[in-house]
Amino acid sequence: MTGTIPLAGVIGHPVAHSRSPRLHGFWLSRMGLPGHYVPLDVAPADLAAVLAALPRAGFRGVNVTTPHKEAALALATGATDRARRIGAANTLTFRSDGGFDADCTDGEGFIANLRHARPDWRVDAGPVAVYGAGGAARAVLDALLADGAAEIRLTNRTRTRAEALRDAFGPVIRVVDWADAATLANGAATLVNTTSLGMAGQPPFDLPLVGIAPAALATDIVYAPRDTPFLRAARASGADTVDGLGMLLYQAVPGFAAWFGQTPVVDAETRASVLAS
């Protein structure tokens, strides 16, 4: 593909809401690199055919988002260990001989966001409280464990989903019933909301966050709005907070580097670029 302008994009259904085209477009233009990154609205029934055809049209790779993350992993020629553990892919890189490799960079983005915001943050500083056991929680838990978490307390409205994650990831995770979720924050050094509570249009997060450890760090995977009920409650209880937008930005770095050849920097300008309407 030497001599062609590299193409990449994001496949979703719907996909119009995705901020990834704005983000990658900003990096391409700031770094003066040739390339285009486009939104691709693909119905589930068409995913395999589209993934087979895109490399022939000059695409180096794609991000995949809801509802394609699990299906993309199943279709991949190769996959990273973390994508297999998480059971989902968000970053696909096409091979020159056909097929594609799948990775899941959501957990890496999650950790990078915390590290850049609070360089002294350590996952083993104390218990980690995780709210929610959906798809996003899998990537968050995998990253917390890979980083060396010693104790993770996990609660979810539907308890069986939390138990399934404990069974998959091991006994460092302790399941706490949603009815007892008020105890989760007690002594916690890191707190993470992975539920959709607090997202625009969803009910607010309203569990009490009391007794958290001094200098605790709280973060929310919800980034619209930036300041969520969860982050406000955590701050009121004395925690430092990091909003979820950074996770979205950092998870995009490995794909951009693979497809366009240079590693982009996440900074205030990058944040502003995806927030601009």
Ligand code: ATR
């Ligand atoms: P994602 O891939 O973004 O994690 P998901 O798999 O649909 O999306 O998970 C959404 C999470 O938010 C789940 O933990 C869900 O709890 P359930 O497993 O019980 O559905 C949680 N969630 C959504 N609405 C909720 C509500 N009203 N109260 C409590 N938890 C809620």
